[in-house]
Amino acid sequence: MQVQGASNLGGVLWALAGMGLFSFIYVSGKLSGTGASALQIMWLRYVGGFATMALALLTQRDIARALSTAQPVLHACRAAAGGLGGVAAIFAAAHMPVASASAIGLMDGLLTVLLGVIVLREHVSLRQWMATIVSLAGAMTVVGSQGAFSAWGTDSAGPAFIALLGALLVALESILIKTLVHAESTFTVLFYVNFFGSLILAWPGLANWHGIPVQWLLAFLMLGPVAILAQYCNINAFRRASASVVGPIRYSWVVYGAAFGMLFFNEPISLATGIGITLVLVGGGWLATSKA
Numbered sequence: 001m002q003v004q005g006a007s008n009l010g011g012v013l014w015a016l017a018g019m020g021l022f023s024f025i026y027v028s029g030k031l032s033g034t035g036a037s038a039l040q041i042m043w044l045r046y047v048g049g050f051a052t053m054a055l056a057l058l059t060q061r062d063i064a065r066a067l068s069t070a071q072p073v074l075h076a077c078r079a080a081a082g083g084l085g086g087v088a089a090i091f092a093a094a095h096m097p098v099a100s101a102s103a104i105g106l107m108d109g110l111l112t113v114l115l116g117v118i119v120l121r122e123h124v125s126l127r128q129w130m131a132t133i134v135s136l137a138g139a140m141t142v143v144g145s146q147g148a149f150s151a152w153g154t155d156s157a158g159p160a161f162i163a164l165l166g167a168l169l170v171a172l173e174s175i176l177i178k179t180l181v182h183a184e185s186t187f188t189v190l191f192y193v194n195f196f197g198s199l200i201l202a203w204p205g206l207a208n209w210h211g212i213p214v215q216w217l218l219a220f221l222m223l224g225p226v227a228i229l230a231q232y233c234n235i236n237a238f239r240r241a242s243a244s245v246v247g248p249i250r251y252s253w254v255v256y257g258a259a260f261g262m263l264f265f266n267e268p269i270s271l272a273t274g275i276g277i278t279l280v281l282v283g284g285g286w287l288a289t290s291k292a
Contacts, residue, residue, distance in 0.1 A: 018232075027260050036216065039204045045220065057191065066189070105170075119175050
């Protein structure tokens with residue numbers, strides 16, 4: 001529960017933890033070296049997550065109560081927004097320069113703030129707006145150093161629109177999470193997002209299936225429990241801070257991405273990347289110390 005005048009630090013820290021876990025999931029395909037498609041990995045992650053929640057359901061004293069929800073449509077819409085937003089991002093990256101698609105995808109944080117104001121009637125202070133812009137500028141600096149704004153062509157218009165639509169869907173998912181966490185239990189939110197996610201992404205995942213060794217199939221399924229932990233962090237973040245604060249913390253993925261790239265793939269951090277990371281951290285710190 002948010003306390004008026006309290007710091008957003010708790011919510012920001014939970015959001016950072018969740019983003020770190022999700023960032024690890026995002027690089028899992030590259031780490032495996034199997035050539036597994038992103039959609040395949042996403043679906044396996046949801047299947048692993050649903051299997052985990054189904055097992056957890058068996059430990060509940062009142063199973064009917066644990067599954068009871070007054071918001072089934074919102075749960076389905078939340079899973080659809082997140083899943084289809086991911087599909088849109090993957091499609092855009094496959095049909096235009098990856099860095100350019102990533103740059104457009106970065107609009108999700110700003111769009112979350114705007115939707116928070118419009119849909120949830122959240123108050124965003126000047127300090128929070130400035131922190132959001134600083135974080136966005138930092139993230140744009142990082143992807144810009146990777147050539148995000150130098151390889152645009154007329155054939156990129158369609159994929160660019162899809163990338164923007166994906167960013168809007170991801171932002172909408174944040175608004176739906178914020179709505180659900182104040183109406184449902186943590187278990188219910190986690191159960192239904194993995195249930196609907198495994199259904200929604202079944203066809204895309206199977207249609208883009210690549211044969212992989214059994215050990216990696218199991219490893220990708222084990223991303224499910226990791227994702228549940230990340231989702232748990234996000235739920236706590238949205239319970240402690242507004243969507244307009246949690247949304248821009250998504251930009252921290254460029255920090256985690258640079259760190260994972262350096263640790264696992266020997267990718268150097270350039271001066272521009274370092275400057276961008278610094279801006280993201282400054283903006284995030286500003287949000288963390290702002291008042292709820």
